[in-house]
Amino acid sequence: MKRGEISFWLTHPGAPTAPPTQTLARDIDCDVAIVGGGLSGLWVAWALAQVRPELSVAVLEAECLGFGASGRNGGWMSAKQVGVRRALARGAGGAKAVTDMQDRLASACNEVVDILGADEIDARRGGWTQLARSASELRRAENYVAESRRWGLDESSIRMMSAEETYERIHASGIVGAIHSPHNYCVDPVKMVFRLASLAIDAGAAVYTGARVTNIEPGQLTVGPHRVKASQIVVATEGYTAAQPGQRRRMLPLNSSMLVTEPLTQDQWARVGWDHHDGVSATAHTYFHSERTPDGRIAIGGRGRPYRFGSRTDRNGMTDEATVRSLMQVIEDLFPGLGARPAHAWCGVIGVTRDWSPFLDYDSAGQVLRMGGYAGQGLTASYLAGLAAADLLTGRKSFLSTSAWVRPVPRRWEPEPLRWIGANGFYLAYSLADRLEALSRSDRTSRIARIADKIAAR
Structure with missing residues (x-):
């Protein structure tokens, strides 16, 4: 590997x-x-x-x-909301500027494919599906869709799917429902x-x-x-x-890790049931995103090691073994006994404002x-x-x-070591919240996650 x-x-x-x-x-x-x-x-x-x-x-x-x-x-090239709506709505254009830009995202995806050429970038349209696999995740998913309605997105842009409808699209374990939007292309x-x-x-x-x-x-x-x-x-x-x-x-250089498996066999894909070109993600606090590649691999991404002290970045995408094990465990959890094997893992950084x-x-x-x-x-x-x-x-x-995006650079992140403690501490808090919610039958989001969201301004 x-x-x-x-x-x-x-x-x-x-x-x-x-x-x-x-x-x-x-x-x-x-x-x-x-x-x-x-x-x-x-x-x-x-x-x-x-x-x-x-x-x-x-x-x-x-x-x-x-x-x-x-x-x-x-x-993923999707029409998912970019940024935090309430933060962007503080600008001169208010809430309308946010909804106007939100509406522009769906057409933007199609324009990019038209400009670059679908075949040139391996663009496959299937939408995105965000799985809910517990009572608390299902409630969060429903709340997300309800909030999207309040911001003007109708059923044609985003909706809930039942467990049965979700399973028809992907045979993941423990599904209780999902969010689905048609506005996503998977690309190279x-x-x-x-x-x-x-x-x-x-x-x-x-x-x-x-x-x-x-x-x-x-x-x-x-x-x-x-x-x-x-x-x-x-x-x-x-x-x-x-x-x-x-x-x-x-800007906080937040780490994001990726892994692709070896190509799956036809029998393995029959078990997975991923026949559409959906990008698939989770409603868990420790988020993952994934796609099926044109050559029959699962590509999956997650946080891995969230942040390096002093805003340092990786060396040519080198990942540690713990991150590889973590991403492979997500695949095993979604598709027990599948037998997928890792082929290549790497990481990079995304820019995050305060x-x-x-x-x-x-x-x-x-x-x-x-x-x-x-x-x-x-x-x-x-x-x-x-x-x-x-x-x-x-x-x-x-x-x-x-537009709402035209604005001054947001306030700075906290100095070290607060930046390192916060970025890594949030990830540990979200991981703990996921474990606690998995042990509970309650549909309430863990208090730990709610506090972390508030401090992080998410």
Whole structure:
């Protein structure tokens, strides 16, 4: 079994070939410099070419395309709510701005597939299904759907399924019900990044890899011995933002781990019954997400080791044995006796703001735009954020440039060691809450989890 090596999507024998990029070997000038060559940065580059094709755009990626969360994620592109509604509703647009953006998410998924091409990114539409496997999980699921109704989502967008209907979609053990939404595609993350990079390059953007930005000033970036002068700068570094000078507490690099199994046999898949292309997750506090890959594997993700002291990040996705055992135990718990075997495990970081919600913060005086904070919903959110960023940079007033996501960077995270204690302590609390709820027949959410939610501002 492999561990690390960035991700399965990037390194398996059938992985796609990256489009040709450039090496920064001299000082350059450009109209817009974008720090970060993940989905956010690439969508900004592509979107700028659609509205102002005459602008010169340089994308500066510290590693290789697909190195960060954009190439390590679980492959869900859904219309799930991005951010915390009540936090976003505090903005000038209020609740209406939140519901308007929420409505935009479903069409965004389809637009991305139309732009990139379903076959190019292995896009499979099946929706997402969130399993409930205890009385307390079922009640939380019902409350989630009820809250979604209050925020304007009708039956066609999200609904409850009975245990019987859920079992028809997936033969997981202990099902008592589920949430289902039709708005989700499962995709190959690296194919998505590479395809978008190709389109951005074809549209005129210069994409540099191995171009680590070490200093950001208004109008100028430092990349090794070279200077990049730009009229405008976009910082789209998500979970790696904390590595920048003065930004250590802006975004929490929350760890997320992934595992793919060896391909299952036809008999094994018959037992699993996962015939639709649903992304499948849980209503437990210690959340997992999963999909069936085109080559017949189970890909599953969870938290693993939640946070490293000092906002440090992993080394090329290396995971520990405990995380592998934990993710395999989830599969065994869902499908007892299945006999699945692990093939490749890795991890990465997602960028989380203190209020768990996205932002586009544009300093028009300094001509610097900072963006991110999708907290795990980046495949869809990065597209809309990229369009919004292009409108902000070019002075275009639009629905997206005035949306609920356009707001100042939220307040900073707590200093160490409080940050480490809190991030890891919350995960332990949620794990304990799950164990207590499993032993109880009550439909009430554990008090431990309720307190943790309140402190975490979730």
